[in-house]
Amino acid sequence: MLDAPVDDVLALAHSAGVTRVVTVGCDVGSSRWAASCATGRDDVYAAVAIHPNDVLAAPPEALSVIEELAARPSVVAVGETGLDYYWDRVPASVQQDWFRAHIAIAKRTGKALMIHDRDAHADVLRILAEEGPPEHVVFHCFSGDAEMAKQCAEAGYVMSFAGTVTFSNAASLREAARVAPLDLILAETDAPYLTPMPNRGKPNTPAMTAWTIRYLADLKSVDLADFCDTLTATATRVFALPAPDASAAPSAPVTLSAPSAPPAPPAPSGLSAPSDPSAPVGLSTPSASVLPSVPSAPAAPRDERGQSRHFA
Numbered sequence: 178m179l180d181a182p183v184d185d186v187l188a189l190a191h192s193a194g195v196t197r198v199v200t201v202g203c204d205v206g207s208s209r210w211a212a213s214c215a216t217g218r219d220d221v222y223a224a225v226a227i228h229p230n231d232v233l234a235a236p237p238e239a240l241s242v243i244e245e246l247a248a249r250p251s252v253v254a255v256g257e258t259g260l261d262y263y264w265d266r267v268p269a270s271v272q273q274d275w276f277r278a279h280i281a282i283a284k285r286t287g288k289a290l291m292i293h294d295r296d297a298h299a300d301v302l303r304i305l306a307e308e309g310p311p312e313h314v315v316f317h318c319f320s321g322d323a324e325m326a327k328q329c330a331e332a333g334y335v336m337s338f339a340g341t342v343t344f345s346n347a348a349s350l351r352e353a354a355r356v357a358p359l360d361l362i363l364a365e366t367d368a369p370y371l372t373p374m375p376n377r378g379k380p381n382t383p384a385m386t387a388w389t390i391r392y393l394a395d396l397k398s399v400d401l402a403d404f405c406d407t408l409t410a411t412a413t414r415v416f417a418l419p420a421p422d423a424s425a426a427p428s429a430p431v432t433l434s435a436p437s438a439p440p441a442p443p444a445p446s447g448l449s450a451p452s453d454p455s456a457p458v459g460l461s462t463p464s465a466s467v468l469p470s471v472p473s474a475p476a477a478p479r480d481e482r483g484q485s486r487h488f489a
């Protein structure tokens with residue numbers, strides 16, 4: 178979780194052309210926080226769940242609280258839920274039971290399912306198939322290889338890429354990104370970790386996703402502005418967001434600025450155009466393509482405890 182004022186984090190994101198974000202809960206407290214943060218804002222949406230690494234500490238009423246929160250209009254996904262076999266803190270069978278319960282909540286509430294999958298690809302895919310996936314499934318901080326990306330694509334699952342895809346040792350993940358269909362891709366932070374190159378060592382924030390997005394556009398040899406539009410459309414579809422304000426979109430890509438240059442002025446209409454130092458991107462809005470943990474949720478930062486490479 179980021180330890181920074183929400184308004185500051187969002188202002189920086191907006192300056193980078195990231196106009197909408199999804200902030201993620203990992204336990205009852207942070208899920209309540211995420212839902213309340215999203216309430217009354219049109220640039221923040223929430224995901225709520227008990228993270229697989231947190232299920233043993235969850236109170237008895239946890240799932241009923243999550244379901245109540247998930248039903249709220251500002252909550253657009255049930256997650257992070259899934260399986261984490263890396264940390265070995267919670268028996269696999271226990272994680273799987275909670276994962277199945279979250280899948281059911283996503284289906285009952287009609288919200289997207291946001292999956293945390295760490296070293297558990299086969300079981301995650303198997304359980305999704307066994308339970309029957311919700312209409313929209315997002316693999317947050319996608320960490321599979323090209324073969325898994327093909328399987329996800331066949332199932333219609335969305336793959337959300339974090340800064341990891343920019344890392345030098347991420348050849349396999351890059352192959353996955355090359356395989357992933359453009360309309361099944363999102364980008365995210367996994368804040369405050371996994372800051373994309375060349376900013377590693379700095380805290381990750383939603384604004385930084387502009388780097389990841391630009392990297393992905395290059396990797397896939399697609400026009401950056403078109404890619405931003407596609408990301409926005411995907412997020413809008415998967416999270417059932419209001420349609421973006423098309424009238425606010427600049428008609429042409431904004432001049433790119435060098436990574437080390439000072440932030441460019443905001444795009445004409447306040448929209449888009451990642452113009453933050455980090456986001457020399459062009460057009461459009463990397464919108465809700467982000468699945469960060471915007472601000473500092475209460476207590477227990479999940480990332481810190483759970484994942485070093487993973488996001489929330």
Ligand SMILES: [Zn+2]
Nearest residue numbers: 293487488489
């Ligand atoms: Zn995660």
